[in-house]
Amino acid sequence: MGGGIDQGKSLRVLLAVTHAGFGGVAKHVIDLANLLREHGCKVDIATGSERNELMQEYERVSDNVIKLKYLKRSISLLDDILVFKEVEKVLKSSSYDIIHAHGPKAGFVFRLVAAKLSIPCVYTHHLIVYKQFKSLLNPLYKILEKIASSVGDHVIVVTKINKDILVSEKIVKPEKVSVVYNGLIDFSTKYTKKQAREKLNISPDDFVVVYVGRLEPPKDPLTLAKGFQDFCKRYNDGTKKYLFFVGDGPLKAKLPNDGNITVTGFTNDVELYLAAADVFCLTTTKEGLPISILEAMKYSLPIVATNVDGIAEQVFQRVNGFLVKPFFWQEISHALGEIYTNGELREKMAQESRRLSEERFDMRKNIVQILHIYRSITENYSISKKSLR
Template sequence: MTRRILYVVTRAEAGGAQSHVLELLRAMRAAYDVVLATGEDGFLTNEARSLGITVVLLKCLRQPISPLLDISATLELMRVVKAFEPSLIHCHSSKAGIIGRAAARVAGVPAIFTVHGWAFGEGASKFRNFVAVSAEYLCSKLGGGPIITVSESDQALALRHGIASKEQVTVIRNGISDHASRAFPGREGIPTAVMVARFSEPKDHMLVVRALAATETVRVAFVGDGPSMSKVKEEVRGQGLETRVDFLGTRSDVPEILARAHLFVLATKHEGLPISILEAMRAGLPVIGTEVGGIPEQVIHGKTGFLVPSGDMEALRSKLEMLSQNPSLRAQMGAEGRRLFEREFTSSRMIDEIVKIYADVLGQERLGTVPPVLAHAAVGEIRTAKENQSAAQ
């Protein structure tokens, strides 16, 4: 009998956690019966349905803290668990992690929680930190299931706040599928920096705009949407940068956009292990990222790109200017980033490590590698991408 895994994530809009879940859905459906539960329709639900995966919408599952809605969402999810009888519930993002583990506890179903950046930490209010840490502590102690963090930084936060033991928290860094599109960052032309990120906290688009205003050597293209976009557009107009900044909105052709760029930038106040940086590395772009969360685990300063302090406009301006004026350095750093992606950030590596956690939780024989059906799919995917790349050259 095929085991069933229920994936629970709060939001379905395009984002890092959603891209991560999509990687899992694509791979795990080869060996498991998979179901997706989320609080809204969007990018992830559309992609899941196109794969033939059952999608359940939880109308009360929302991101902001709301005791009444949160209790209702937990009851909704309990009904879903009763209807689908999963062998395992895999929760993603803070709110889904709390209600998912609560529903799993009541139903007697094992649960795993993947952290895509904690809801507490620098930049959050004392009240939010207290509520978030308390909720995570209770869920960890009552649920007792494995916690996966996508970065060593998030694992360290969990241990520092006493949320879970070191044995309970495993670091499995994000990985993504390969793609044939490649950038040529050393080519001539007015350099374009791309930032792929939602226009909302903790992302810092304003910092990029202000750094851009202090140099004349680079253009910027923003990919994404969100509530702060109008304010960023106002800043662009106020700085007279309309001809040097493009707002591309939410796009499905991000690999192709990156392939036309010269460098990648991500300014943010706190972070897990952003998928957008992995996409840039995969494309062969040098990366400028703020030195927060798991970003220093992705960007090797001075080798694959540069790290700058969060909020430091002058440091960001300096690195944008340096890379925009040095094509050979862009090409060198982009190539190093691509090699690092191939070594450490592929989806096959990530899936292999997650399947081992599944095997432990489900009481199966511990697997040293991805099950053959998954391994075949992952290897074939990478081989096809490399063949496409060779054909394009």
């Protein structure tokens, strides 16, 4: 089985993730695989095949992709029983030094199977599932997380607030949890503002607001649309103002799609819209540490975002943006107005966004913390095994 390694020996790592669908978790796994291989690790990815939009990316950044038939995000009694045997078979057939799981379902299954087979296992909480959504099953999810955390070797959280929750609710012992921010690998920008606006046929004097994400109720794009419309009414001064919703989802049909507001649908060129923007908005009601905000910060954008979960660890009031209350379109309108009318504040926020992104959210720096966690755990396994001889 896996177990300990010698210091300096390259690690064989299995990244386990619930699916290969679009989203911040999958993007993080792709970046993590890239960086681990740069540090000399051998990296496989085990994933469910329920969604496969990013499967080719998984294949590009890993040594091998293991597709699991029964690992699915949705609850299915039969599949959820069969996946334990499926994962056990995979882990018995390979020799991994450490497993790093992502996503609630993968995190639960792999921690339990790894504990059974005495393989070191780390789990990253991108969000705390029983805190994120209203569900009658939340008490069960909380119990399951406590069980998995007790047998897993270490938990990584992407926000300090999530560490506080897990420790205060006695889900994880303080010594078994670390905060490691998600981040970006590449801080170069694809377009200048001039280039992006020319491609989008936007004047240099126009004011552009951009949202990036799924158009679904938890993201609450409707409140942003209402706040933007109010902002346009209050500053009806002849300057053209645009709001681009870069994304798709069930609320697309409910959003205005007129001369001021455009719904782009999914695009592989999100950076085009970020480069053209004056401000980035995210009005989500539940979130971990959104990658979309980090991408916007890379483009030196002031941020207007709801003050939920880890967003307050990315956006600081009147430093690099404004934090607003969920569902309060009036606060969005007011924040946009301040950014629009105060050029000095807008420039200061732009500079701070870029500075904070490089200082706090550089994955090339943060990977050192993750490798340290891997080494500490595998060395402890090695010492334990020697003591049993």
